[in-house]
Structures are given as structure tokens and as C-alpha cells.
Amino acid sequence: MAVDDFNRADSNDLGVNWTESDYSTPNSLRILNNRLRMGEANGIAHYNGTFADDQYVEATVTGMQFGDGQTGIAVRVSGSQGGFSAYAAILWPVSGRVRLYKYVSAWIVADAQVELANVPYTLLTDGVLQFSTVKIAAIGATIKVYIDSVEVISVSDNSIASGNPGLIARSSYWVELDDWTGQSLSYDITADAVTNGSITPAGVTSVVGGGSQMYAITPDSGYGIFDVLIDSVSVGAVSSYNFTNVAEAHTISATFGPLMGQRALLKIRPENCGHITINDNSPQYWFQHGDNIVIEPVPDAVYALKLYVSDFPDAALTTGEPDSLPDEFHSCIVDFACYALSMKLKKWKQAAKYYNIYVKNLTQRRKDYIDRKAEKRAIHQIPNNIKYGGTRQ
Template identity: 30%
Template sequence: MSSYAFSNVTASHTIHVDFAINTYSISSTKSSGGSITGSATLNYGSNKTFTITPSTGYHITNVKVDGVSQGAISSYAFSNVTASHTIHADFAINTYSISSTKSSGGSITGSATLNYGSNKTFTITPSTGYYITNVKVDGVSQGAISSYVFSNVTASHTIHADFAINTYSISSTKSSGGSITGSATLNYGSNKTFTITPSTGYHITNVKVDGVSKGAITSYTFSNVTANHTIHADFAINTYSLSSSKNSSGGSITASAVVNYGSSKIFSITPSTGYHITNVKVDGVSKGAITSYTFSNVTANHSIHADFAINTYLLASSSGSGGSITSSTSVNHGSSKTFTITPSNGYHITNIKVDGVSKGAIGSYTFSNVTTAHIIHADFAINTYAITSTRSVGGSITSSASVIHGGSKTFSITPSSGYDISNVKVDGVSKGIISSYTFSNVTSAHSIHVDFVLRTLDYSISSWDFPYNTSLSKTISVNSNVSWSLSESLSWISLSKTSGSGSSSVVIYCTENTSTSSRSGTITLSGGGIIRTFTVSQEKKQVSLSVSETTVYMDNGGNPIPTVYVTCNHTWSVSDNASWITFSPSSGSGNGRFYIYGDYNGSNQNRSGQVTVVSGGISRTITVIQHGKPDDGSGDGGPVEWEEEGF
């Protein structure tokens, strides 16, 4: 333990500690092939050197300390040791190289690496057709040996083998009239070509190899020579063929011949009656229209060929645009030729001229028994077609025109004001309502006709009056051949439809007029540039007004308060002409009532005024009579009894 505690000390004590130095092990190991200092145990901080020694014929390959390579060292020192360690040595046997080389022409056992003290035999073998000339070991000749043994090898060595090829003779001979490659000595397996050349004017007749004929060859190759040989050449003077030929029975040429080298020969060429020589070719090369040819100093085969042709005449044709004519051609003397003249589609022949003389608009012309050259020319013109335009009253169309074949023409159709196009016919076939028509790629005559129609737009009435008292409708008839529309801006009018095409019926709806004024408005019908208007009117409301009273009475205090009943089908209002009269209410609508009030009358005189009820321009007047203050002797007015009449 590293500490001791005396607790609750009640007496004296002693404590003693013993120490010892730390020791560490150094473990040494090795592979076979050498030695290393043995394992050891070392005190802390001490040093130790380990020696590594390879056995004879061996060497150190590596030393590892604690598993880490230190390289091929022969000693290692552990200094100030504070931990255990390991050291391991690896050895390997020494090896030596035996390097083998050779010249071409054979083989030798390949180079080798040998362990210390081992043996190795090297075999030397010449290739087929070769032999060994010498073997050197470490640069020292060993003679023409076929093997060598290295024993108990303790160092590197070299071994080299030299070879030489076998040789053979080839003997060449010849007759007069040429030459042959000279005799030669050849290496085994080599090749040799012998060239046989005849002298000028001679040729080879035969070549013999080892006494066997090879024919009239110009060279012979001895391949892969493995023995001696002979070759002999024979020659003879050359002869050459001169071959003549001709193309037809239109002439003759000297017959073919065979001539010796260096000689000459003349060939004659003669055309038959009515024929001529066109060309003479010598060895395929044109010499022109010659009548004879001489082969001089002949040194090769030749050919001569004569071509003859009958006399021909050119018939030259031409034409203007718009057609074709048989092409120009050459014809034999005395033969015939027909020329066909064909106009192109849409064209026609206008004239044919032969040697400048007009023959008219003919479709063919034949030259018979031709004995001279001629010319023929054709003229053409394009076809034209009439396009006839017609129309009815009410517009215009592009005028009739003449159009060339394949051309185009557009016809524009324009209706007059107030008219429309009703139909267009092309060649009698309806094309409908179109404003233009184009004839394209015209190849025949055509016609175009347009019909116009006057626009119509009308209605069945010019005005219409509605009564005021109810919602009503009326129907009008629109008569038209165009599209049309109806428009109005009246809040009290509505229409069953506002547009249409052609003839139709339209219902006009009218709401009740609650006003005491009549009203009217305009409805507009328009279409095809035509505008029609008609008036719609509605009478004012017919007002009825009556009152229950025509005269009312009240005392000077305004009693009783009169009640007036109004019978009316409209709105009404109340007014008066006296400042002392008031009423309530001041207006109403339909049947109703109002009350008349009178201010206090302090006079002893009766007074009167009027109340007027007005509705829709109609008025009803009510007379209001108020009694004066009665005279009762007290000077105060009070209720007074009266009768409406005669008081």
C-alpha cells in the first residue's frame, strides 16, 4: 500500500517500509539462419545491447523491436529501460545469379538465381541449321561444349554461347542470248532469287532447277535452303504478231502477219464505195483517218484496227417555247426520218418551217431518201380562254376577260347600295353568296353570273296607342330579307326579341301609366343599312274625384270638426283660401278622408272660405262657413244652435 493512517492514537507506534528496484524483461527471438543475444531481465533505467549474427551463407533481412522494423541491423541497444520489450531477427540464405547469354542461332538454359552452395547445369542447343562455335564461363572459353555445370555456388557467374549458321552452294549456268544471276553460297534456311534476263530481241525458252524444267520463267527463288542446288537457263530470238482487224464490211485492211524482231511491215486501209475511214487505231491509240500505216523495227506484238462508217447527214430540229419536236439526228445516206411536233399542254402549233420554208401547222414531217443535211423548226403559241361575266340589276362584277392556259383570274362582286348578293353561279353551278371567285389554272372557257337582291325591311304598323289603365301587349310583324335589330330606351316598354333574320313577329309589352300625363316613345328597326322607326304612345291616366261634402259648417269655436271623405283613383292634395282654415292630412292617394279645422271667431259676424281638393287636373271645392260669436248679452260668444239654411 502507498499510505497508512494511525487513527485515535493512544500509544507509541513504529512503521517500516521496504523498497526494491523494478525489473523488466527483454525477450529476443529469431528465424533460422543466424543468432541473437539471449533474452534478459533488466533493472529499471539500465541498458542492454543485443547482437545479431547471420550464419555462414546467410544474411540479416530485418530486425523488429516491439514489432517495429529497424532494418537489417547487426546490433540494437536498449537504453534507460523503463518497460519490457521484444526484439526479433529475421535471416535469409544468400543467393547468386547465373546470367546466361547467347548469340543468335541456338538456345541456352535461362539465367537463374541459386542458393549458397547449390549446383546448376546449363544446356547449350544450336537451332536447326546452326552449330555451336564456343562457350565462355566468366569470360573464359570452354570450347564448343553442349552443357556446363556450376557446382557449390558461392558467387555470381556468367555463361555465354556462340552459334554459327550452316552454308550451301547454288551453281547457275545458261545458253547464249541472255543472262542469269551468278552462283552463290547461302546460309541455311535463307532465300535466294535468281533473275533470268534475255538479251534484247531474245526470250527465255526454259529454266531447269536441279535438272527439272520450270518453264520459261524470268526468276526463280530458292527458299529455306538446306542443301546444294543447280539452275540453268535457255534463250531464243523473239517473233511478234501484227494483228489487223476492221469494224464492218465498209472497207478492207492488210491481213495479220508474224515478223521477226527488228523487221518492218506496211498495212493498207481501203474504204468501200459509199463509206469513209473514221479512225485507225494502232495498239488502241488513234492515228486518225489514215489510209496506210508502217510498223518499223518491230520489237513487240502490235494490233491495228480500222473503223469505217457510212456517210451520214444531220437533220437539225429546233422549236420555240410551248412544245417539243423530235430531237436532231444524223441519218444514213438514202434513209428516211419522221419528225413529230407536239405542243405542250395548253399550247398549239402555229407553223412548221423546213429549210426555212413554211409547211403550216402540221403535227409531223418526214424527210425521205436523205442525200443532204436539213433543218426543221416548230413554233407554238399558248392557248387562251374566254371567261364571260354577267349580272342582274343591283351590283357589279369584274368584266369578262381572256385568260391564258394555266393562268388565274379573280372576279370581284360588289352589290350596289341597298342590294345584297343572292347567288353566284360558275359554269351554271351555284357557289352561294360570295364576294369574289378565282378561276385558277384555267384550261377551258368559263362563265360566271351573279344575282343581286334588293334589301327589304318593314313592319306592319307606323304607330301604336296603348290605354293607360293596365299592362298590355301588342304584336307587330317584321318583313325583311336581311338581319335586323330592334332598339328602344323606354322604361315602360319591353320587347319579346330585339334581333332576328328575315321576317318575324315581335310582341311589344306596355306597363300601366299611373301618370296623369300621356307618354310616347320611338322604337327603331334597323338592318342591311335600312332604318325604320315607329311611335308607341300611351294615354294619361283618367282620374275620378268626388268628395262627400260641398259645404260644411262650424261654430265660432270651430265645432263640430267637419270630416270630408275623398273618393279618388289617383293621388290628391288639399288647399284652402283662408288663413283661419287648416286641414289634416294635406294629401292622400286613392280613397281617404281629411278634417277641416277653424280658428276661434271672436267676431259676431259669420265668415266663409273654401277648401279645394285637386287630383290629376280635377278639383272639387268645399265651402266652409263659420258662425260669428253669438250675442247673449254677456258679451261672450258661446255655442249657438243654427240651421244650415236661413240662420
């Protein structure tokens, strides 16, 4: 944040924190009686330093001289006189207008400025100020002007993308300013991990406009990430999330659940019969049409699932099984991959859906395939490895 209350000796020099671009004579802005007003000529100045592209300037108006002077505040100021760029909010006292101008590689002259907005506003009544503060903000391609925190102008323009907060003065009348503030806009991101895990960084983090913020989602020991919500919308069981080009407030929350004892319910809906092995261990899980298989995965274990389907319940494994499946079975592998991914993400309902599709299609293709064989006893298998829990691969 940049702040200047101008509480120093009267001078035509704004000081080391400011860079002034002069129009006709040096020091076109001046400090008088601890206030800022127009000096000897038109001019524009910006506060030195590094600022985000999204920024605002606010100042207190303490006096106005009769006449339509053009003195005000500016954002995204860059360049030098004869080639400076800025968005400027200009106050016109007598005519009672608030105007928003842009200057793109321009001089401070009427034919170089582009008027983006011109709205009526009672600034003076019988010489008495009718307001106290003026503010201009640049948020992406939106430029806003406020009087006493009330928005009076909002336009869209993307001509000037960056620069510094500043001041501007033009013509022979003056508007007196005090308590000038220029700041990069920032937005709060609120993280809420509830229990059984954490989100880092925690709590409320302020991010400057256009900036980024990375979050890590970490479950406690024995727990897994069930879901992550960004602005109340699920993005899945991700272990990290990066907010980029931040231009508004956000929320991130996560829910966790125990991994031990979690059951994966596989609803088997084949037309015939078959069996499934886990890590080649006994017992082999035989199933009939409509059977359910329930397993209790262990965190970080690797499961090699093999499914065997036959049109005969007592079909035995035979030698001479092919090293790879015939072409007609390849689409089933895609279904199994979808099931495996759902298992990794611990989305049981989705896993069951893809498993049902997989088994049904595989069964039909298996039947069609072996029906072409005289002995009708050939058996095919589809192996796959599934890692449950831990880091997704």
C-alpha cells in the first residue's frame, strides 16, 4: 500500500516517492498547506514501486475552486509526458460532472484524451462540498469510479493493462486533495478443512489481484480425501489446487474419511457366471447373475484384479489362453479403465456403474466369441492393477 498525506513543507516537488511527468513546466503538481493541488501547469504523477495490475486510488477532497478544473486521481499510470498512459477520474466542480478519461501514449491535452464516461454529480452547492472522497479502481478490464464509496461509473476497457497509482491535473482551476492512498487490490481465499485432514495454507489468505495461490490438501493418517469444493463446487478428491489470475474472493474446503474398513461394493450383472480373483489368492470369488462382491481395501495396497467369465459355471481354466484379447474385447478394456480410475478416486457409485457396463459387455462379447468355438470352453482373462489409497498415479 502507498499512502501520502502531504503533511510536509509547501513545495512544487512531490518528493522521492513520486515520479512526475511534466507538460510545459516542471512541477505541475504542488503541495500547499499540507494539501495537494494543481501547480504551475498540467501534469501527471505516479507513485514509485511495484503494483498489481488490479489496483485502486482513493483520496479525500478538501476544497474546490470555482470553475471547471480537471484535477483528479489516476490508475495504471505509466510512461512519460508526451507518451504516458492512464485511466483518470476527473472532477468538474461548477458543471457538477464526474468524468472518466483514458490516455494512451498521450499528452495532457483535450484532443489526446478519450472520454469513457461522463455522469452528473452535485459536487458543490453554494461553495460547500457535497462529498468527501473519490476513488478509482481498475479490476481486469473494468474501470470503476466511486464518490463517498458509492459507485457512479463502471465501464469496460482493456486499452491499458498495467501501471502505477497516480494523480493528474489539467487547466487553471484546482481541486484540493488530501490523504491519498494507492494500493494493489487483493482478494481473500478462505480455506476450511473441518476435521481429519488439513488445507495449507489454512484460514484466510489475501492474494493480490491477478496473482496465484497454491493449496495442498493432506489427510490425517488413516484417512483419505473424499472431496474438495472450490466455491462450493466439487473438483474431486484432488491433493492440491492452484487458484490463478485471482480477481474475486474464493473458498476452498475439503472432506476426509477413514480409509480402513471402507467397502467397495461391486454389483455384478453378467448374463452368465464367472469368478474373480484378487492378487491370485483363494478363495476365488464366484458369482452368479445379480451377485454382489464386497471387498475391504487396505490403504496403499495394490490389487491385481482378474475377471474370468464363462458360459458354464463349472468351466475350468485351460492351457493355451491367448496372450492378448481379440479385437472385439478392446472396448471392454476401456470400460475397465474407467472402473479402475473410479476406484482410485474412491467414487464407489461411479465405479460400480462402469464395472456393470464392463462385465455386461465383456460377458456378451465373451459369449459371442466362444460361440464360434466348437468346444465352447475357451476362457479369457483381463488383468489390471489398481492402487487403492495413497497418492493417485
